[in-house]
Amino acid sequence: MTEPATGRTGMLLQPLDGGRPFRFDPGTLCLELLMTGGPGIYARHEVLHDPAALVEWVRRSRLAPGLERVLSLRQEDVRDARTVRDALLRLALDRARGGELAAADLAVINAAAAEPPLVPRIASDGTRAWAPGATGPGLLSTVARDAVDLFTGPFATRVRECAAHDCYLLFVDTSRPGHRRWCTMERCGTRNKVRAHRARTDTT
Numbered sequence: 001m002t003e004p005a006t007g008r009t010g011m012l013l014q015p016l017d018g019g020r021p022f023r024f025d026p027g028t029l030c031l032e033l034l035m036t037g038g039p040g041i042y043a044r045h046e047v048l049h050d051p052a053a054l055v056e057w058v059r060r061s062r063l064a065p066g067l068e069r070v071l072s073l074r075q076e077d078v079r080d081a082r083t084v085r086d087a088l089l090r091l092a093l094d095r096a097r098g099g100e101l102a103a104a105d106l107a108v109i110n111a112a113a114a115e116p117p118l119v120p121r122i123a124s125d126g127t128r129a130w131a132p133g134a135t136g137p138g139l140l141s142t143v144a145r146d147a148v149d150l151f152t153g154p155f156a157t158r159v160r161e162c163a164a165h166d167c168y169l170l171f172v173d174t175s176r177p178g179h180r181r182w183c184t185m186e187r188c189g190t191r192n193k194v195r196a197h198r199a200r201t202d203t204t
Contacts, residue, residue, distance in 0.1 A: 001153065001172070002029035002062055002146045011035060011060050015187075016044065022187045027155075027172030030088055030147040032061050033081070034170060038089045042168065048082050051075065058139065064128040067118070067139075077136025084112050084140050088147055092170045095151065095159040112137075112144035164188040 010025030011032060026032055036057055037046030047053050051073035059068050087108035094101050118138045119131035150156065150172065158173040162183040169183040182188040
């Protein structure tokens with residue numbers, strides 16, 4: 001799975017209910033793409049409308065900085081990104097709920113992974129950078145290959161949904177005991193503690 005390249009952990013998210021922004025790290029690149037929207041109940045979070053929006057996701061993702069400067073995207077790449085993302089979402093939900101992985105969704109990921117991926121390189125200052133000529137198919141191949149690593153690797157059974165009833169974020173539970181329940185303690189974990197405290201107080 002692709003790890004953060006800059007020491008950054010997670011993306012800063014703005015809740016739709018107007019609450020305070022919070023930082024969320026799903027644990028892997030492919031699950032970061034799920035924060036751009038999706039089908040059904042996820043459609044209200046949709047942000048991938050044009051190449052600029054996909055570039056903005058790239059800039060905020062765990063991919064090494066500077067990719068946006070060498071990345072060339074077309075509108076059809078945005079359409080393909082949404083197709084890959086939606087397949088990833090369904091597969092992640094299948095994993096989180098203990099279901100079978102749908103053949104059609106696997107085919108989407110495998111097709112994207114079969115394309116040549118982004119080409120990393122070492123910059124003159126020793127940092128990780130990207131070769132010129134990066135394209136949409138290369139970006140999606142990199143994301144899809146990360147998904148292959150996730151769904152076939154040691155954390156394949158550690159894909160989780162946040163336990164909060166009103167949160168739909170998914171993440172990889174990399175904790176040693178494997179008992180992580182919340183997207184973040186900062187948001188849903190704390191809200192659950194507050195609700196539990198109020199429930200105990202109301203019954204006393």
